[in-house]
Amino acid sequence: MAKVRISGLHKRYGGFHAVRGIDLDIPDGEFTVLVGPSGCGKSTLLRTIAGLEEISEGTIEIGDEVVNDFRPRDRDVAMVFQDYALYPHMNVARNIGFGLKARKMPQPEIDARVNAAAQMLGITKLLDRLPRQLSGGQRQRVAIGRAIVRNPRIFLFDEPLSNLDAQLRDEMRGEIKRLHQEIATTMIYVTHDQIEAMTLADRIVLMRDGVIEQQGAPLELFERPVSTFVAGFLGSPRMSFVPGTLVLDGGRAAVRLGDTVLPVPPGRETRGASDGKQVLLGLRPEHLSRAMQEAVPPGHFRYQATIDLLQPTGSRSYATFQLGGEPVVAELHAHDVSRPGERIDLDINMTRASIFDRETQRAL
Amino acid sequence: MAAVRPARRPRRSAVPLLRFLLLGFFLLFVLWPLYWMFNTSVKPSDDYLAMPPVWFPDAPTLVHYWAAMFTYRGLEGLINSLIVSLSATALSALLGTLMAYSLARYNTGGQHLSFWVLSQRFLPPIGIILPVFLIYRQIGLYDTHIGLIIAYTVFTLPVSVWMMFAYFRGMPRSMEEAALVDGCTRWEAFWRVAVPLAAPGIVAAAVFAFIACWTEFFFALLLTSRTAFTLPTVFRAFVGFQGAQYGEAAALAIVSLVPSIALGILAQKHLVRGLTLGAVRG
Numbered sequence: 001m002a003k004v005r006i007s008g009l010h011k012r013y014g015g016f017h018a019v020r021g022i023d024l025d026i027p028d029g030e031f032t033v034l035v036g037p038s039g040c041g042k043s044t045l046l047r048t049i050a051g052l053e054e055i056s057e058g059t060i061e062i063g064d065e066v067v068n069d070f071r072p073r074d075r076d077v078a079m080v081f082q083d084y085a086l087y088p089h090m091n092v093a094r095n096i097g098f099g100l101k102a103r104k105m106p107q108p109e110i111d112a113r114v115n116a117a118a119q120m121l122g123i124t125k126l127l128d129r130l131p132r133q134l135s136g137g138q139r140q141r142v143a144i145g146r147a148i149v150r151n152p153r154i155f156l157f158d159e160p161l162s163n164l165d166a167q168l169r170d171e172m173r174g175e176i177k178r179l180h181q182e183i184a185t186t187m188i189y190v191t192h193d194q195i196e197a198m199t200l201a202d203r204i205v206l207m208r209d210g211v212i213e214q215q216g217a218p219l220e221l222f223e224r225p226v227s228t229f230v231a232g233f234l235g236s237p238r239m240s241f242v243p244g245t246l247v248l249d250g251g252r253a254a255v256r257l258g259d260t261v262l263p264v265p266p267g268r269e270t271r272g273a274s275d276g277k278q279v280l281l282g283l284r285p286e287h288l289s290r291a292m293q294e295a296v297p298p299g300h301f302r303y304q305a306t307i308d309l310l311q312p313t314g315s316r317s318y319a320t321f322q323l324g325g326e327p328v329v330a331e332l333h334a335h336d337v338s339r340p341g342e343r344i345d346l347d348i349n350m351t352r353a354s355i356f357d358r359e360t361q362r363a364l
Numbered sequence: 365m366a367a368v369r370p371a372r373r374p375r376r377s378a379v380p381l382l383r384f385l386l387l388g389f390f391l392l393f394v395l396w397p398l399y400w401m402f403n404t405s406v407k408p409s410d411d412y413l414a415m416p417p418v419w420f421p422d423a424p425t426l427v428h429y430w431a432a433m434f435t436y437r438g439l440e441g442l443i444n445s446l447i448v449s450l451s452a453t454a455l456s457a458l459l460g461t462l463m464a465y466s467l468a469r470y471n472t473g474g475q476h477l478s479f480w481v482l483s484q485r486f487l488p489p490i491g492i493i494l495p496v497f498l499i500y501r502q503i504g505l506y507d508t509h510i511g512l513i514i515a516y517t518v519f520t521l522p523v524s525v526w527m528m529f530a531y532f533r534g535m536p537r538s539m540e541e542a543a544l545v546d547g548c549t550r551w552e553a554f555w556r557v558a559v560p561l562a563a564p565g566i567v568a569a570a571v572f573a574f575i576a577c578w579t580e581f582f583f584a585l586l587l588t589s590r591t592a593f594t595l596p597t598v599f600r601a602f603v604g605f606q607g608a609q610y611g612e613a614a615a616l617a618i619v620s621l622v623p624s625i626a627l628g629i630l631a632q633k634h635l636v637r638g639l640t641l642g643a644v645r646g
Contacts, residue, residue: 052541072544079545085538089560099546102556146546156545 002063002153002186003028004049009058011044011210018044020210022058026188026203031180034190035197036207037233042190043158045207049188050079050156062153073102078147079156082163084139086131086146092118093127096145103150117149120182121175137168144176148183157189161196173199194234198222206230223352228361231282231354237318240328241280243358248275255281255355257324265299265351270364273357279364282354285318285331291345299351305330307342321346398621405429405614412610428611429619436601436609437593438616444588445595446623447509449577452516457570459517460524461562465554467525468532469540478529485522489582497586507589515583520573527572531565532558567634571627578624595620 004026011019019041026032034042047053049060051072059066067075078099086095094101096117097110105113118124121141131139140160147155157176161169177200180187191197197204198218205215206229214226225231231239244257253264262281264270273279296302305321312318312334319330319337330346337344355364404412406424432438463481466472473480496515497506505511539561543553559566581596588597598616602609 050541050545052544071549072541073547073549075545077545079542081538081542083536083538085536085542087539087543087557087561098543102543102547102552146542150546 004154004186004188005059005061006045006049007059007061009045009048009060010056011041011048011053012056018210019048022210022212024205024212024215026186029184029186031177031187031189031200031202032205033197033201033203034188034205034207035192035194035233036213038192040207041210042192042207046079046156046158046188046190049075049154050077051075076152077154077156078150078152079158080140080143080147080160082159084131084143084163086139086142088131091128091130092123092134092142092145095131095142096127096149099146099150113149114145117145120148121145136164137172140164140172141175144179148179153186155185155187157187159191160189162191162193169196176200194236198234204234206233224363225282225354226363228280228282228356231356231363235284237285237329237331239282239284239354240323240326241282241356242324242326242328244279244281244324246270246273246275246277246279246355246364248273255279257281260303260324262301262348262350264355268351270355273364278358280356280358280361281324282356283323283328283348284352285329287349287352288328288330288332288346289349290332290336291347297347299349300347301350303346303348304343305346307337307340307344310337310340401614401617404610405618407611409611428609428615431609432598432612432616432619436598436612436616438595438598438612438619441593441595441598442619444509444592445578445620448512448516448592448594449574451509451513452520452577453570453574455513455517456520456524456573457566460521460528460569460573461559461566463521464525464528465532465558467529469537478526481522481529482526483522485526489519493583493586496583500587506587507591507593509592512584512587512592512594515587516577516580519580519583520576523576524569524573527569528562528565531562535561564634567631571631574627575624578620 004024006022006024006026009019009022009024010017022041022045034045036042044053048055049062051067051070051074055068059068061067062075062077087098090098093111093114097114100110100113114127115124118127121144123138123141123145126134126138126142131142134142143160160176161172164172173196176189180200189196189200197206201218203215204218204221206213206221208229214221214230221230222234225234225239228241232241242257244255247254247256247261248270252266253268253270255262255264291302303323305319305323307319307321308327309320310317311320315334317332317334317337319332320327321330322328356362357364403418403420405428406426407418407421408423408425411418411421433442467478467481500506500511505514535558540553540557543557544550548556579596580594584594584597585600588594595616599613602613602616
């Protein structure tokens with residue numbers, strides 16, 4: 001178990017600047033998820049922590065040691081790869097025990113540890129099989145077994161679930177979370193899947209173009225995104241952005257979308273923005289709900305919407321309507337709307353809505 | 365409808381028949397010369413060119429084998445060939461694997477070195493043999509096993525490297541990286557993970573190298589004389605002032621086939637996998 005501190009980290013490949021100045025503190029035992037679109041530098045960052053890539057600038061500390069010049073084997077980390085990277089010529093037991101053998105541990109102790117890890121992951125029956133005789137999920141378990149058997153200071157996961165089908169992915173996600181709860185070792189997990197990030201992380205680090213766009217607890221990023229990029233990346237269906245103008249009238253602020261003026265509830269800061277500023281109103285599907293009572297709840301704005309498109313998912317329905325000339329998606333109860341073209345009253349929760357500067361795309 | 369059925373039946377049986385005919389013809393084409401060579405090797409000398417041909421001699425004899433092996437020093441040639449070919453093959457496989465790994469994983473020499481290596485094979489041997497001959501004479505490598513082993517290693521290395529290079533490039537890096545994180549040094553990751561995985565490729569490259577060395581004539585002819593001569597050069601002796609020694613030539617040819625066939629059978633499994641160049645992985 002160890003904390004990780006990364007300061008001023010840069011990684012260049014020839015002319016390509018993959019990671020540009022990352023500062024990151026990961027406390028001991030935390031589950032940190034590095035997330036972002038492909039090419040954002042998240043895997044590169046993970047590989048520099050493992051020691052598989054040399055860094056161009058900056059320092060990486062594990063525990064209280066600067067490990068910049070340590071070989072991967074001396075960093076005491078374990079890594080689970082996207083393609084599992086099992087050794088095809090060794091059976092499961094030898095795969096799991098490989099790291100212990102490489103560190104010259106006596107065979108009886110290797111056997112004991114391998115058995116314990118296999119038991120924990122429910123793969124005891126597979127110990128004599130070769131990797132090619134295993135299913136995707138079983139291979140993934142073996143790969144995790146190979147990591148936990150060494151009892152490393154840090155676990156690194158490089159998109160470990162992306163080769164699995166949807167159902168298995170959900171199942172393994174749960175197992176990884178449970179594993180973290182059981183062994184409470186620092187874990188750093190790379191994914192491009194925002195649901196994985198939201199469900200697994202104690203803290204999400206959202207990266208874009210080699211820098212950290214925002215980091216924090218999952219709900220913090222979800223509810224208070226610092227930019228349209230973060231807001232759009234997390235959440236499915238994604239946040240709808242409606243261009244408008246900020247209206248400041250005395251102490252009251254509002255967002256004007258064409259003819260509609262949506263008042264911003266008191267207490268919601270607009271951080272020194274001036275009257276007439278071009279903004280984007282960010283609405284998540286769950287910020288809208290069907291109006292159920294006569295009185296508009298405080299902090300809400302009532303809008304009569306004509307539903308263009310209806311996408312039922314069973315328990316919920318996603319209804320698309322036009323607001324200020326832009327399509328906006330609302331998440332409603334399955335029976336709130338019955339068909340497209342229906343006109344219904346929606347309550348927009350302005351307390352939770354995000355407002356972004358249209359020019360800088362940053363949150364106000 | 366009823367008319368179609370009887371028409372189809374003979375066609376169905378015609379396809380396998382045609383296949384058997386073609387395969388049979390091909391087999392005959394390949395095996396007949398081999399049979400005739402064997403037949404000649406056990407025929408008394410008078411029967412070689414007899415008309416009508418002697419399909420199998422009434423009194424088969426091993427006398428040609430004896431003559432080829434001892435009178436014409438075929439056994440020495442065989443032993444020399446084995447020493448030179450096996451050594452050159454081992455060296456070629458070892459150096460080729462190391463070099464190919466370096467090219468594939470470290471991008472050694474940039475983009476062009478790997479192709480440059482292969483381009484060495486385009487050079488006709490005649491273009492370099494004279495200087496090599498003179499150098500060998502000068503430094504005492506002429507007519508030595510070592511001299512021929514070096515020449516054959518250099519001569520087979522380009523193809524070995526190229527085959528292995530393609531193999532390593534097709535192999536995912538992540539397994540070696542997993543080994544590095546697991547506690548191996550670079551060298552251990554290479555030996556304990558990369559090499560076992562590349563075994564089919566290494567075997568395929570080695571078989572090719574062995575066959576090239578085993579059948580090589582030109583270098584052996586010019587770089588050896590009475591000591592390190594190899595099996596192929598022995599055949600010169602069978603065409604001489606006494607006329608052609610068909611029986612001895614055939615006998616020695618049969619002997620020279622044995623290692624190739626044995627190797628082919630032993631390496632068959634690896635060879636097929638190796639030639640698909642990393643496409644098939646466990």
